[in-house]
Amino acid sequence: MDLHSGLPYWIVKNQLFNYHHPLKEACTVDVAIIGSGITGALVAHELCLAGISCAVFDKRTIATGSTGASTAQLQYEIDVPLSAMIDKVGESASVTAYHASLQSITDLEQVFESTGVHPNFKRVSSLFLASNQSGFRLLEREYEVRRRHNLPVSFLHADALLAAHRIEAPGALKNTAAAQMDSYSAATGLLKYHRKKSDLLLFSHTEIVSYQERKGGYELLTGEGIPISCKYVVVAAGFEAGQFLPKQVMDLISTYALISQPVQPSQLWPERSLIWETATPYFYMRTTSDNRMMVGGEDVPFRNPERRDRLLRWKIKRLERKFREVYPEIPFVVDMAWCGTFSSTKDGLPFIGPWPGKKRMHFALGYGGNGITFSMIAAQVIKNKLVGVKDEREKIFGFERLGR
Ligand SMILES: Cc1cc2nc3c(=O)[nH]c(=O)nc-3n(C[C@H](O)[C@H](O)[C@H](O)COP(=O)(O)OP(=O)(O)OC[C@H]3O[C@@H](n4cnc5c(N)ncnc54)[C@H](O)[C@@H]3O)c2cc1C
Structure with a gap:
């Protein structure tokens, strides 16, 4: 394959x-x-x-x-929200899994510090956007359950999100425990x-x-x-x-990613946060150390590599459009694009x-x-x-x- x-x-x-x-x-x-x-x-x-x-x-x-x-975003949040995972595997296992995921970001950081390997590991904030009103309600549930279990999280309502991050959306969960690197x-x-x-x-x-x-x-x-x-x-x-x-x-999934040409650092979004959303499949974005923007998503069930590759041009256009919906004022010119294989488990x-x-x-x-x-x-x-x-x-x- x-x-x-x-x-x-x-x-x-x-x-x-x-x-x-x-x-x-x-x-x-x-x-x-x-x-x-x-x-x-x-x-x-x-x-x-x-x-x-x-x-x-x-x-x-x-x-x-x-x-x-x-695209190597490192987040403690797992694809299945904590509030939904509790229904699947129970509270104790879900909370342990989320805390293990949180701890692993620090452990990765320590691996690189102790070996002197420099994969551009960088701490960044993370924004989990409500894609719509039902996404907003999910964020409310998520916020409550994460707070109860001492996971780092804050709630941004639409006006605060716009003021601090220039994004128009019903709301977002934010944390500063995330990171990014070059895997x-x-x-x-x-x-x-x-x-x-x-x-x-x-x-x-x-x-x-x-x-x-x-x-x-x-x-x-x-x-x-x-x-x-x-x-x-x-x-x-x-x-x-x-x-x-x-x-x-596991089920295999085809996924798509692209990277822009570099821009001036001042043109990038506030805090260079990792950004993703509640919709499924979700769209996500990050920046790189050389001031490029990397965006990904548009997942589809995997059939075979030829079919996955045939969709690439169309998926590039959709990802570009998604980016412009979030930050229309940032110049975004695609430099490279690729597709990959991904997989998911039921829980x-x-x-x-x-x-x-x-x-x-x-x-x-x-x-x-x-x-x-x-x-x-x-x-x-x-x-x-x-x-x-x-x-x-x-x-x-x-x-x-x-x-x-
Ligand atoms: C586009 C894209 C975006 C992603 N974004 C993120 C993200 O933001 N954050 C995140 O955490 N994860 C992300 N992932 C997932 C993450 O990249 C993978 O989970 C991770 O790279 C898997 O690493 P791995 O070493 O397990 O697998 P791989 O990197 O695939 O390595 C497995 C290796 O095993 C070798 N191999 C297989 N079979 C055999 C065999 N029989 N004999 C010998 N060798 C064999 C293969 O050649 C391969 O090199 C993303 C993945 C993709 C494709």
Whole structure:
């Protein structure tokens, strides 16, 4: 499956991590991580810090899956609003999931601070706009429940929103706990960091095509027929993880993004907030460190990559129009556009941990609009499991909930 097409800005802006290193001979490692995107990179980071020997395998050029196409907004809000999630999975699990998501933004920040990797991580405010009156009522419910559970949030009515953010909408929820980054640079930066410290093996262009459970671990087989012996496998294969799962757990979605030419910093919107809305599918926007505007959305159910790509021109026009509805006074000229694959789960939560009965195969599947914050959580939960530390998040994000 093509995970994206068109020109994802990050792969153009950053120098491509030009690393061609396929596995050529049989190898043995404690943990084999399948996937070198932001999830695999964060898992590798956590395991290396814990002194666990690991190797990352990717069938593509490093980090050129969804991670290269991501708009990389980091928000504690999950695609399913807290007030609605409570109805799906209960109050305690929902609140823990929201707080875990909030904490993961700080944890990501600390990962970059401690490694000296600079993926343009920046704290920004976030605005969740009411798209219409029913969206306004959702914001009222959301505000009340988030306040009750000590999540950072304030309510802006229409006049305050217009005065502070120049946006005409019925209202918005605001918080200052969000952030943005460049996930391609983050993933490649972390992998390079651990390569340099010589504690990580990294193999590109190495597809894992099958696996066999053995006493005390797994034997994986590459497309070239080369065996890899390991005690544990971590599947961080993004939306292609289905081949390792006994059953389908997510729906695939096609999504679209574009980036404008740079403008003068003074022409950008107040606070350079992350902006999104209550409508489904939602439209969202952010700025970049080089004063561009990145907008995305227009999601449709995934059918196949050809169909997704055929819609690109039409989707560009719709996203441009959406942007102009919010900020008609800001000059917006599209520079690049791309489409990608995304996925969602029924309760908006990721799948992290082993499939029941397969104790040594862990999944790190950060599905949904918060894929990257979920990747951080997955890396910690899996590390904790391997070193024997109890983690309350395991229960909430594990596959066991499918049977409930
Ligand atoms: C347009 C777009 C916008 C997005 N915006 C946001 C956002 O604002 N905020 C946010 O948090 N998330 C966002 N996401 C989601 C986020 O980008 C993803 O959740 C995240 O990048 C997934 O990272 P990953 O490492 O799990 O997957 P990937 O980056 O796809 O990496 C998986 C890797 O596994 C490799 N692989 C797969 N199968 C095999 C195999 N059998 N053998 C070897 N290698 C294999 C692939 O080649 C790939 O490189 C967005 C996604 C898209 C497409």
